[in-house]
Amino acid sequence: MNALLPTASVPLAVSPVEVSLFAFVILTAVVTALARDVLSSIIVFGAYSLGMAALYTFYRAPDVAMTEAAISAGVTTVLLLLTIAKTSRIDHEVAFESVHWPAVGAVGLLGAAMASTLAEMPVVGDTNSPVWSNPDVTQYYLANAYAETGVENAVMSVLASYRGFDTFGEAVVVFAAGIVTMLVLRREVFA
Amino acid sequence: MTVADTVVAGGLTVGDFLLYAAAGFVVLALGMTYRAIRGPTMQDRVLAVNVLGTNTVVILALLGAGLGEPTFLDIAIVYALLNFLMAIAISKFTVERGGVL
Amino acid sequence: MSRDAPAGDDDPATENGPATENGPATENGPATENGPATENGPTAADEPTGHRGFGTEYSGHEERPHLSEVERQGTPYTESQVIMTTVKAVAPFVFTYGLFITFHGGGSPGGGFQGGAIVAAVVLMIAFAFGIESTREWLSNSVLVGLAVGGVLVFAGIGLVGLAGGGTFLDYSFLPIPEPMKYGMEGVEILGIAPIVASVLIGLFFLLAAGPADDETEVSE
Amino acid sequence: MEPLTTVRVALIAVFTLLGLFFTFVSMTGVIRLPDVYSRAHTASQADTLGAGFALAAVALTVGLAGSGFKSVLLLFFIFVTNPTAAHAIARAAFEDGNVPWTEGDERR
Numbered sequence: 001m002n003a004l005l006p007t008a009s010v011p012l013a014v015s016p017v018e019v020s021l022f023a024f025v026i027l028t029a030v031v032t033a034l035a036r037d038v039l040s041s042i043i044v045f046g047a048y049s050l051g052m053a054a055l056y057t058f059y060r061a062p063d064v065a066m067t068e069a070a071i072s073a074g075v076t077t078v079l080l081l082l083t084i085a086k087t088s089r090i091d092h093e094v095a096f097e098s099v100h101w102p103a104v105g106a107v108g109l110l111g112a113a114m115a116s117t118l119a120e121m122p123v124v125g126d127t128n129s130p131v132w133s134n135p136d137v138t139q140y141y142l143a144n145a146y147a148e149t150g151v152e153n154a155v156m157s158v159l160a161s162y163r164g165f166d167t168f169g170e171a172v173v174v175f176a177a178g179i180v181t182m183l184v185l186r187r188e189v190f191a
Numbered sequence: 192m193t194v195a196d197t198v199v200a201g202g203l204t205v206g207d208f209l210l211y212a213a214a215g216f217v218v219l220a221l222g223m224t225y226r227a228i229r230g231p232t233m234q235d236r237v238l239a240v241n242v243l244g245t246n247t248v249v250i251l252a253l254l255g256a257g258l259g260e261p262t263f264l265d266i267a268i269v270y271a272l273l274n275f276l277m278a279i280a281i282s283k284f285t286v287e288r289g290g291v292l
Numbered sequence: 293m294s295r296d297a298p299a300g301d302d303d304p305a306t307e308n309g310p311a312t313e314n315g316p317a318t319e320n321g322p323a324t325e326n327g328p329a330t331e332n333g334p335t336a337a338d339e340p341t342g343h344r345g346f347g348t349e350y351s352g353h354e355e356r357p358h359l360s361e362v363e364r365q366g367t368p369y370t371e372s373q374v375i376m377t378t379v380k381a382v383a384p385f386v387f388t389y390g391l392f393i394t395f396h397g398g399g400s401p402g403g404g405f406q407g408g409a410i411v412a413a414v415v416l417m418i419a420f421a422f423g424i425e426s427t428r429e430w431l432s433n434s435v436l437v438g439l440a441v442g443g444v445l446v447f448a449g450i451g452l453v454g455l456a457g458g459g460t461f462l463d464y465s466f467l468p469i470p471e472p473m474k475y476g477m478e479g480v481e482i483l484g485i486a487p488i489v490a491s492v493l494i495g496l497f498f499l500l501a502a503g504p505a506d507d508e509t510e511v512s513e
Numbered sequence: 514m515e516p517l518t519t520v521r522v523a524l525i526a527v528f529t530l531l532g533l534f535f536t537f538v539s540m541t542g543v544i545r546l547p548d549v550y551s552r553a554h555t556a557s558q559a560d561t562l563g564a565g566f567a568l569a570a571v572a573l574t575v576g577l578a579g580s581g582f583k584s585v586l587l588l589f590f591i592f593v594t595n596p597t598a599a600h601a602i603a604r605a606a607f608e609d610g611n612v613p614w615t616e617g618d619e620r621r
Contacts (some may be wrong), residue, residue, distance in 0.1 A: 015290050020218050053247065067406055073273045078280050156398055156403050171447055171488050175443075177496070185502070205523075209571075212530075212532075234602050234603075241599070245591060248587065249567045253570075253571060261575045265401055269406070273536065275598055279417070282601045375600070386589075
């Protein structure tokens with residue numbers, strides 16, 4: 001067990017990796033929201049997804065991190081770039097939006113209200129948290145996934161077997177997205 | 192007992208050391224964000240994000256080694272690839288605003 | 293030229309001046325002097341270059357003031373040899389890696405979705421290095437449509453086998469193969485999800501690059 | 514601790530610190546240098562070296578028996594693609610009309 005990871009005996013312990021990654025993610029997210037120019041917004045958003053992937057990796061969700069890397073950093077950036085290449089660009093004199101302080105106050109109040117519940121959150125990796133100790137879902141998958149499906153990656157066994165119908169729907173949604181884009185652009189071929 | 196669990200000094204294992212190093216890399220990444228925010232040209236931003244991406248690849252690899260999960264290196268490889276794609280895509284796009292795409 | 297200064301202040305050899313003053317380096321001078329290099333001469337010469345700082349509109353490659361007249365004419369933009377060579381070297385490796393992520397999804401992070409996205413990223417990379425139009429000609433539409441439709445049909449077909457055998461939809465245990473649970477899931481990931489994601493992402497890329505049809509802004513690249 | 518393990522741990526520490534140092538050099542360059550061309554220079558060289566050292570430390574930690582070969586693969590990949598990306602950015606800047614900084618110009 002790694003000494004830097006929070007354990008149940010040390011509630012709300014955060015490691016330096018977490019703190020610095022949170023600072024990075026929040027900074028890039030704020031810049032993405034405030035940048036006037038769409039192109040610089042897209043570029044900084046790429047940096048944001050870098051931080052998110054590292055954060056997911058730190059929380060040991062490699063499948064999510066890989067999806068974030070594959071989709072958010074690469075493909076989404078390219079598709080957004082092509083989209084703004086086909087639209088007109090507005091000339092901005094200033095680089096950043098001016099901050100609307102009443103809105104910041106409202107968001108800050110909401111954030112403070114949500115942050116007040118943080119103390120009740122289970123620690124990362126806490127074996128007593130409801131999500132983890134649920135015998136019907138989480139524990140069932142962990143205990144039986146390999147025996148029932150023969151696949152080592154429990155995430156994949158849930159995606160393709162236990163929740164296979166959902167995945168079928170998602171695949172069809174991706175397929176439909178391609179067709180709808182063709183419809184919107186009034187084209188009949190992909191390539 | 193793997194190398195990552197070897198105690199260096201004072202209860203600090205090699206894995207902890209690598210995690211602290213990863214935190215150091217994130218702090219350096221925070222410094223580079225200055226260039227991504229300030230610009231002044233689009234190429235400066237792309238350059239900053241490219242350097243940040245290389246940095247993130249290193250962070251992911253260090254996390255994988257430090258947490259004792261070598262399969263996390265797969266994510267780092269995927270990220271290295273997409274970082275390259277992002278760099279050539281955006282830099283080519285900044286020329287004549289997509290006119291040469 | 294400093295990006296923050298108005299063009300022409302610090303670069304006297306370039307901007308729209310009378311040809312007699314600037315000599316042979318004049319941009320956009322009278323067409324008689326410049327000959328074939330002035331495709332956009334008369335119109336572009338009348339427009340002030342203006343502020344080219346942050347967020348200004350692209351104003352055309354004929355206004356690259358640091359290039360001499362000889363460098364500018366006839367070479368609008370060529371694909372970079374360095375990028376093409378690197379992509380040539382890297383693309384097979386990355387394609388193989390995408391297939392590895394897809395096929396090895398059962399034992400390590402990844403799966404059909406991620407692997408398909410990486411395979412699509414290879415095509416995107418090739419398109420950015422060699423030009424989108426030539427890549428579009430190289431990759432035929434029927435391949436992409438076949439992959440997308442085939443993926444959906446294979447996924448639905450594997451699901452219907454369970455239904456036909458008397459079980460439920462996507463009940464892999466009725467598949468007539470050894471270890472039906474494991475290889476049924478692998479089949480869905482490899483033959484269903486990965487082709488759908490890869491082909492639809494490549495298709496979206498080409499569609500967005502081409503832009504809307506019947507539109508005069510559609511550039512023919 | 515076996516002597517070989519001691520050497521290995523020492524090498525890991527040295528490589529990690531060297532990686533941090535060169536990445537720090539690269540960060541300083543990206544922030545301080547005057548124009549995009551010189552920044553591309555530091556991004557392609559100092560950063561690649563820093564990443565190389567850090568990935569070497571990762572490869573030593575994981576070991577070739579585990580997934581260390583992936584780290585070496587990653588190292589080669591970064592050594593190939595990082596300078597190419599810097600080239601693409603510098604080329605784009607040139608095509609876009611950025612004049613290289615010369616002595617006496619103001620910083621950008």
